[in-house]
Amino acid sequence: MSFMSPAVRFQNVSRRFGSVRAVDNVSLDIEPGEFFALLGPSGSGKTTCLRLIAGFEQPDEGHIEIFGETADGVPPYRRNVNTVFQDYALFPHMTVGENVAYGLMIKGVGKAEREAKAKSALAMVKLAGYESRRTAQLSGGQRQRVALARALVNGPKVLLLDEPLGALDLKLREQMQEELKSLQTSLGITFVFVTHDQGEALSMANRVAIFNEGKIVQVGTPSDVYERPTSRFVADFVGSSNVLPPEFAAAHGGHAAWTSLRPEKIQIASQNALVPAACAHAKGIVTAISYQGAVTRITVATEKLALIASTPAGTDVRKGDSVSLIWPKSAMVAMGEGA
């Protein structure tokens, strides 16, 4: 039997700050080579989990293993794990090259060798020739790349990224998402990153753990958590969703359970439109229209509750129109509980 220990294993890990349980009985396996996202609102415990892996925090209860070795009581400087900090934490008294070579210098790697390695690490993040710059001269995106090179040059087994793209503007963020993905694929290192941006998590990660109030509420592939949320929290947090009460869902051909219905699954039609057999429908009146560029979000008040439909831009629906909402019954995903 071939057995490979997970890159990171949390076993019933808790971490308290005063009376607050920042991380509450979390168990989690992150497989080697995964691009794993810790997703959740601020204060949900995702960053504390990252800091537990890095060793900046120690668990109050439970155990953490990194590639099968216990991390209990192991200080950050003896872990083969490197971090890209949210605000990069580049050392202002060192040049870019010295920053990148810092970890190697600490390990006692000779000057010529570490300079060569720093140089190729900088080339990898497309900053060749920046060795002698001062960090204050760099833009946000460039600092991000330096921080990445500084972590990767040490050849970590796990790379931790704390809101790595949070400080970048939209265009740069999309570009860095692509680069991080291809970097991760080519290096094959386990990446664990923290984000509160569900779009970022869905587009970059192989798997996502969704945090709420110190607990993991769902783990799965991006399509798992998006298509089949198991709780209202996940349905709401990952993308936006219409949450249907059990009675409403049952009345429209779903199960008698709290049910998620994604806005983009709902079509808007005229009131007398034919409803295909596999579809459910509800009549209502348009109460709000929000233009969002590629899509338009239309709020329709039905008899029981207001539903949001997301349609490609350019619909000619107006506020006050009487419309029919049509969606496939299969688009209704029953969730575990009402919470």
Add this chain to the structure above:
Amino acid sequence: MTTAVAERQRGIGGAISDLFFARPQLVTFLLLTPPLLWIGVVYIGSLFALLLQSFYSLDDFSGLVVHEFTLSTYAQLFEASNAQIILRTVTMAALVTVASAIIAFPIAYYAARYARGWTKALFYLAVMMPLWSSYLVKVYAWKLILAKEGIITWFANELHLRWLLDGILALPVVGGPSLSFSYLGTFLVFVYIWLPYMILPTQAALERVPANFIEASADLGADPRQTFRTVIFPLALPGIVAGSIFTFSLTLGDYIIPQIVGNSRLMIGQAVYTLQGTAGNIPLAAAFTVVPMLIMAVYLWMAKRMGAFDVL
């Protein structure tokens, strides 16, 4: 029908506000003129007058100042007795600075990294409170502490350590008949008096080192000792240098502490005091005064070359 875009201005105050808003450089000008006049005329002017005096000389027979340009007064600084005063003062200032830095760092580090809430308030109180009381009172208090009949001798007797105290006082150069009549005593009082000026800038510099620099360093494999050497200390250096400017220059210029606590050998400040007073040798006093300024200029230049201000 039109509506006025601008609200009607209200009185002379409003008019002045509008003028200042339109011409921000006028505000700068008005704010800076008085201090610039003060610094320019009173401070720089008197400094210049001092410099000028140092190029005159004293006629030995008449005791009058000869208002002719000469370097002979500066040459007098290199006479053995005067050169010794300078050497003695610079050595004292350097030792006081090093000792202050060593004592101040752990205190500043604790205050910057660990003290929160009431411990931080206590820190500021403890560091600043000595500055609220008179300098003279503190120095005389130390004279009593260090005197032969003082508390240190008493403690040494009680603890049967009198042999240790006598041994220290028997040391050549630094020793003396009692602590209050020795270089060691002068040194202790200097360190005590100037310590806050070293602690505060060091603490301010450490305060500006973000906690995540220390985490980043640990993350990259540096143990606490390496992190201290490669990250914390270099980033605190500008603060230590700023503090050392205070301790060094204040010690260089002080003439009260060595007068009250110490042996009868002069320091630069005392030399200036005696020369301009009883001796009436203003040119030599001025030349002596230029010495600490030159030393500080050289010191700052070296600190800058060592990169102490790079992070500022």
